[in-house]
Amino acid sequence: MQSIAIAVDTYCNRLQDCVYRLQSHMLKLEDIAKLAGVSHSTVSRALAGSTLVNRATRERIEAIANDHGYQVNQVARNLKLQHTNTIGLIAPELSNPYYPKLVQSIANCVGDSGYSLQLHLSGKDQENELNSLINLRNNRVDGILLVTGEHGLVASEYAAGLHKSGMPIVFMGWFPGAEDFDFVTGDDADGARQIARHLLELGHKNIAVIGKTVHRGPFDRTTVFINEVAQGGVVIDIGNRYEITSEQDVILAVKQLLQTEPRPTAIFAYQDSIAMVVCKELHAAGLRVPDDISVIGFDDLDIASFVSPALTTVGCHIDAMAHAFVNRLTDRISGGSAAAQPTGIVVPTVLIPRQSSGNTPLKPR
Amino acid sequence: MQSIAIAVDTYCNRLQDCVYRLQSHMLKLEDIAKLAGVSHSTVSRALAGSTLVNRATRERIEAIANDHGYQVNQVARNLKLQHTNTIGLIAPELSNPYYPKLVQSIANCVGDSGYSLQLHLSGKDQENELNSLINLRNNRVDGILLVTGEHGLVASEYAAGLHKSGMPIVFMGWFPGAEDFDFVTGDDADGARQIARHLLELGHKNIAVIGKTVHRGPFDRTTVFINEVAQGGVVIDIGNRYEITSEQDVILAVKQLLQTEPRPTAIFAYQDSIAMVVCKELHAAGLRVPDDISVIGFDDLDIASFVSPALTTVGCHIDAMAHAFVNRLTDRISGGSAAAQPTGIVVPTVLIPRQSSGNTPLKPR
DNA sequence: TATTGCTATGCAATCGATTGCAATCGCAGT
DNA sequence: ACTGCGATTGCAATCGATTGCATAGCAATA
Structure with missing residues (x-):
């Protein structure tokens, strides 16, 4: 309790200092030097804590710099x-x-x-x-x-x-x-693999993919997913692969997908944000997730757990x-x-x- | 079509240039000056497009600077x-x-x-x-x-x-x-007023507020809301005002609120993010929104329209x-x-x- | 030809720091 | 008294630009 009070107090003092210091704005090393009666080199060294300057001098300079709120000019320093x-x-x-x-x-x-x-x-x-x-x-x-x-x-x-x-x-x-x-x-590749296995375990054989072409090579979610699912004996028909570039596309894709015969029982979406739109559209079309159709996203956004139904997804720390x-x-x-x-x-x-x-x-x- | 091709081409050239330029990294004005056989002042002026330098000279300098990928050092310039x-x-x-x-x-x-x-x-x-x-x-x-x-x-x-x-x-x-x-x-004040009127119109007389103390003076959402609702003849019982500081608090508040007799028919939440937690908890407690209880947020987050039920809220452009x-x-x-x-x-x-x-x-x- | 005037260029100071090197001082050792 | 050394301090260069002022070159004019 007391320590908190002290901390707050210290903080307030510091604030006070700062406010005060501003009255004289933007001084430079030389100003402090003049005030202290030394050269600006000495001030520079003092403020940098160099051992090359006499302790008493250093402390005097520090005090003056502090009093006048000197703050180094970073852009000069950077140069x-x-x-x-x-x-x-x-x-x-x-x-x-x-x-x-x-x-x-x-x-x-x-x-x-x-x-x-x-x-x-x-x-x-x-x-x-x-x-x-x-x-x-x-x-x-x-x-x-x-x-x-x-x-x-x-x-x-x-x-x-x-x-x-x-x-x-x-x-x-x-x-x-x-x-x-x-x-x-x-490790998106492994994430995609996990999703594939998850869906396989749930018995899905007719899966649609709504993805983007992003050329992520060995880490490409869509490609890895399709391969892994094929590994399990499920090949994803070319007609069930949708490449989208906008939210509008997603809506279109879902519409089209629902016409497909037989209708897919699961959708792998490239991202949570896509999956959410998918769910929304599915819902609007009168379908229940996951009873009629499963949806899986990717990224584990914070909101993924808020939407209803909460989104199955893949994430990393x-x-x-x-x-x-x-x-x-x-x-x-x-x-x-x-x-x-x-x-x-x-x-x-x-x-x-x-x-x-x-x-x-x-x-x- | 053609214009696109040209644009792409130009872009690629520019990229090429840039890549090339990097080979000789970080030259300064004086390097260019030496190359051009003039003083660095002239180069500076030329590159700044000053009329003080001969057109031919300027163009020569520009070409050289370009060829060697000269880029100004901003930190020196800033100083x-x-x-x-x-x-x-x-x-x-x-x-x-x-x-x-x-x-x-x-x-x-x-x-x-x-x-x-x-x-x-x-x-x-x-x-x-x-x-x-x-x-x-x-x-x-x-x-x-x-x-x-x-x-x-x-x-x-x-x-x-x-x-x-x-x-x-x-x-x-x-x-x-x-x-x-x-x-x-x-204009949070006006927003709060609009919510108040909205709730009043819907016939709510027993309203709970889940808010934060933020001292926003004339723009304080909670205060304005409470006042406006009072204007309409509905006073919000002190026991129905919850001050929260964390997500945990929100959950607690909802729990407590559901014990209250008679149970509020509407909840005004300080923010959408709070409202979403509220909805989630309400749902978990087996209540339906808005059939059993209405919830209103504030901010109009993008997600507000994704959650189910979509959130009534207030926003500004x-x-x-x-x-x-x-x-x-x-x-x-x-x-x-x-x-x-x-x-x-x-x-x-x-x-x-x-x-x-x-x-x-x-x-x- | 001398003067004027204009254009184009270079010199050098400046922005505000850091730092190598030189200089000063005091004091001890011989 | 002289030398040497350690502890401090100041001088001046440097970082890479911008820009006022001086100046060189050259043409036009008297």
Whole structure:
């Protein structure tokens, strides 16, 4: 109790200080130097805690600097020191609820490591991504975290160039050629496999896939899913594979799918956000999930457990991913840049069975 | 068709250029100057498109700079120019799905205005907020966007100091003393009033409130709601007012609320995210929404329409808010800082009736 | 031819820090 | 008294741009 009171008190004092300090805004080293009757070099050293300056002098300088609210000018400091203590983050967007979760985690990790975050939203646009990269480079960030969207292919060439020229970069998500760089990705392949087995165990033989073409190579959810299900003896008819690019497409796909004869008993959706639209449409069409038809998503968004029925899905510990992501980068920044081989970190995924998946209906239709 | 092909082509060339340029990394003005046989001043002027340099010379320099992929060092430029083309954004978090929407909009606007975004997540912690503010100041951002969380009180003092010392700041959300600054807020008061009237029209007389204490003064949702409902002759019993701080609290509140005699026929929840938990718990307790009990949220999150039943709520056009938010700031940055009076911009809210609210059940219980 | 004027360019200061090197001081040892 | 050394401190260069001012070159004019 008492300690809390003291802490609060200390905090308030600090605030007071800060408010006060602002009255005289934006002083520089030399101002403090003049006040203390020393040279600005001495002030610089004193404030950096150098042993090269006399203890008494240092304390006097510290007091003065404090009183007048001196705060170092980072941009000058950055210029001299040739680093910025800033990390650039490029993410596709924040609308898809998967990304905020990720960015939040990343921001926390970055902050904990003592860096600032420069955020760019590429909005799925490759030219934007390129511009962000250039901008980040011009601002001399110490390293770049690049979350490849569902494209991420083209601009990665420039990123590769940057990387080669010494700029530490870590990618999130797989893309062709990723092996030459540091990257982190969820084990979507294994996730897809788990879903496949889950559906097989529930007895489904007629399954539809609503996916996107994203060329994630060995980690491509759709491809792996289709293969694994085939492994279990279930081949997914080409007519039951829907490639979609917008919410509108999903709605269309569901409509079409419901005309198919015999009607699929389960739907594998590329993402939770797609699965949710699917459920909504199914419901609108008078079908029950999972009694008439099972639906499975991917990502384990927070909302997945809120919709009704709660969504069966696959997810991975996003904090772990974020952690690996920024740790790899900060290691690169501090350690020798070309020291270690590029590494791909694959973080495991796990199936989360909820209510949207169930046994095959006994007599379809 | 053809134009697309050309565009793609141009883009690819540009990419090629960029990749190439990187081979010789991080040249400076003087390198280009040497290459062109002129002084670095001339190069600087040429690249800035100054009329002071001979057209032929300029073009030659541009070509060389381009060939060698020269890109200006922003941090040096910033130091000289005394501005950074960067805007700082402090937001509480990204977990609550309201903020990503907002941040996304803000990031777009900021980008469109030609600024970079420095993002800080204060995580509801006032000391964090203070640190972010200091950090942003030390990095000499050109202006600060501060999204006050549900506290936002303390650090605003330092912000006020910063503001007074000439740093452009715009706040989002109301707090005591906000009138002295530029701020933008949704018209939560009116939103609350609309909900009150909606519930009254549906015949509800026994209403529970699950809210937070956030001291939003004239814009406080809970207070305004309670008053407006009282205006209509319905007083909300003190025992039917729940103050919560965590998801756990919400669950407890619902449990307790269901014991109350007579049981409320409607619940006003402070936020959609709370309302969703409420619905979930109600459902778990075997009650039907809205047949047995109506639930209304606030914010109009994207998910609000996905949950079942779809949530009746209040929202405002978030793009408009973001737009007002960053425009106000960029105006301050470019225009005279102390020129105009501080302005509060209040953007209207609108009731979105969906399925979670309905008529009072005829015989309660 | 000398003067004027204009265009194009270079020199050097500046932004605000950091840091290697030189200089100063006091004091002890011989 | 002189030398040497350790402890402090200041000088000045540096990071990579921008820009006011001086200047060189050249044509036009008197």
